[in-house]
Amino acid sequence: MSKQTFYHVDTAIFKALWSWAKRRHPMKPRQWVADKYFATRNGRAWTFRGTSVDSKGKPYEVTLVRAGDTPIKRHVKIKGAANPYDPEWEVYFENRLGVKMAHQLRGRRQLLHLWQQQNGLCPMCHQKITRLTGWHNHHIVWRSHGGSDTADNRVLLHPNCHRQVHHQSLDVASPRSQQSV
Known part of the structure; x- marks a missing residue:
């Protein structure tokens, strides 16, 4: 259930980013927009990317982490009767x-x-x-x-x-x- 929710979040983020990118460059073709903002990284297509500058002024690429890549950890509740002082x-x-x-x-x-x-x-x-x-x-x-x-x-x-x-x-x-x- 959690993984499915994360994938829905990823889909919503992708749709918002795609709309933003098309709105930012209304006169450019869709392929140009896709090539500028999205790339295939680690075998995964449509990874949102951009560039940033390090402390020495050298540019480097950054990519958006996907919510679906978050590992699911199950937590066990503490028993109601449990007392740490007993x-x-x-x-x-x-x-x-x-x-x-x-x-x-x-x-x-x-x-x-x-x-x-x-x-x-x-x-x-x-x-x-x-x-x-x-x-x-x-x-x-x-x-x-x-x-x-x-x-x-x-x-x-x-x-x-x-x-x-x-x-x-x-x-x-x-x-x-x-x-x-």
Whole structure:
């Protein structure tokens, strides 16, 4: 549904640009107008283009981005009963944070940083954390207990190790704190 709406927006923008270009040059033939303002770029015909000037005065071509090229991201609503200050909801919010981090570049850098600091190992079972095994983002001091959301308060655990930590109330030490001792 969203993609279809974006394509409708693209069509409306194209029609407005075409009308503007024809109105701007009423005495020129349609082919001349098309050649002046539209080009084929990246295999896509009828891409609106123009020129701009950089800081050194050198002209360069700019093209209009199409709305239909916007990636669709689905967002999951937070459950109505979820309370970030309730320890019972800690796992739920940690899972949401992990999904959010995996979908944004800055978050992926943070995950990579945590993974590298842990030498790619789960601090509970000391086995490798891979895409195949999966991982969960765990807060050492739970956010519901006043812990921060910074990298020094988080570790990556295997999903099963993470469940054990929460169900058996186990303590997890940061591998970073062990390295500095």
